[in-house]
Amino acid sequence: MLKRTSYLLLLIVFFITSACQQSDSKSSSGDSSGLDSAAAIPAGNEEASSRAASKDRKPADAATILARKEVPILCYHQIRDWKSSDSQTARDYITPVNTFKAHMKMLADSGYHSVLPDQVYNYLVYGDPLPPKPVMLTFDDTDLDQFTVAAPEMKKYGFKAVYFIMTVSIGRRGKVKYMNSDEIKQLSDAGNVIGSHTYDHKNVKKYQAEDWPIQIDKPTKRLKEITGKEIEYFAYPFGLWNKEAIPELKKRGFKAAFILSTKRDENDPLFTIRRIIASGFWSAKSLHNSMINSF
Numbered sequence: 001m002l003k004r005t006s007y008l009l010l011l012i013v014f015f016i017t018s019a020c021q022q023s024d025s026k027s028s029s030g031d032s033s034g035l036d037s038a039a040a041i042p043a044g045n046e047e048a049s050s051r052a053a054s055k056d057r058k059p060a061d062a063a064t065i066l067a068r069k070e071v072p073i074l075c076y077h078q079i080r081d082w083k084s085s086d087s088q089t090a091r092d093y094i095t096p097v098n099t100f101k102a103h104m105k106m107l108a109d110s111g112y113h114s115v116l117p118d119q120v121y122n123y124l125v126y127g128d129p130l131p132p133k134p135v136m137l138t139f140d141d142t143d144l145d146q147f148t149v150a151a152p153e154m155k156k157y158g159f160k161a162v163y164f165i166m167t168v169s170i171g172r173r174g175k176v177k178y179m180n181s182d183e184i185k186q187l188s189d190a191g192n193v194i195g196s197h198t199y200d201h202k203n204v205k206k207y208q209a210e211d212w213p214i215q216i217d218k219p220t221k222r223l224k225e226i227t228g229k230e231i232e233y234f235a236y237p238f239g240l241w242n243k244e245a246i247p248e249l250k251k252r253g254f255k256a257a258f259i260l261s262t263k264r265d266e267n268d269p270l271f272t273i274r275r276i277i278a279s280g281f282w283s284a285k286s287l288h289n290s291m292i293n294s295f
Ligand SMILES: [Zn+2]
Pocket: 140, 141, 197, 201, 237, 238
């Protein structure tokens, strides 16, 4: 009985969320209100059960993926209060602690649910449902305050995140402090996702053959050793990419790669998934507006 009830619940959730996404893709306003129309859809469970068996599902083509409404993805770097020595440009990448707290509170109060890369991937590739008002939270460059400040704050709201690690910095505790392998492992064990952000942030557009093992293969191996999990997602340093990089990343087993707010590739949208930098200057309201306008 319990099994049957939860299966029904799952089905209902599935239809509600897919209806929300459809209504979202028609209007660019972030609010979804597909509940009524969802109730009218008969529970044709053949499609749902075929979606549940993930192995033999047919992946969507690039045009279908590009046509789906984008999931808002935020990119953070340092989470700490500004120092007088921080330049104006740097402050885009340094989110003061109270600003970050206000961002997270706004997301929770507005009904956002954090999602992880596998969910975004399955949504884009197979049309799987996402929770209402999905948002993906990502953190680049391995800064320690992501572990000490951001992660505990997100935990209050049940938010999970993605940490794109630059492996050269692991464990460095100089002027800038970075996470060590134990902290990265703790984040991974807590259900967050660890992704690759190269060895030392070298621009992918400049890679020669010898860069791939250094910047990609060894960091993937290191992160896999730390987390005990496959490393399947990649964030391009500076958000910069070129067409030549995509087959190289695919060959190495990555499922998707993330850029910043530039245009996606029309043939490989999964390897050019857009994110916006959640600027340190942005109030919670500015962040919300940017999320609605950018995705
Ligand atoms: Zn970076």
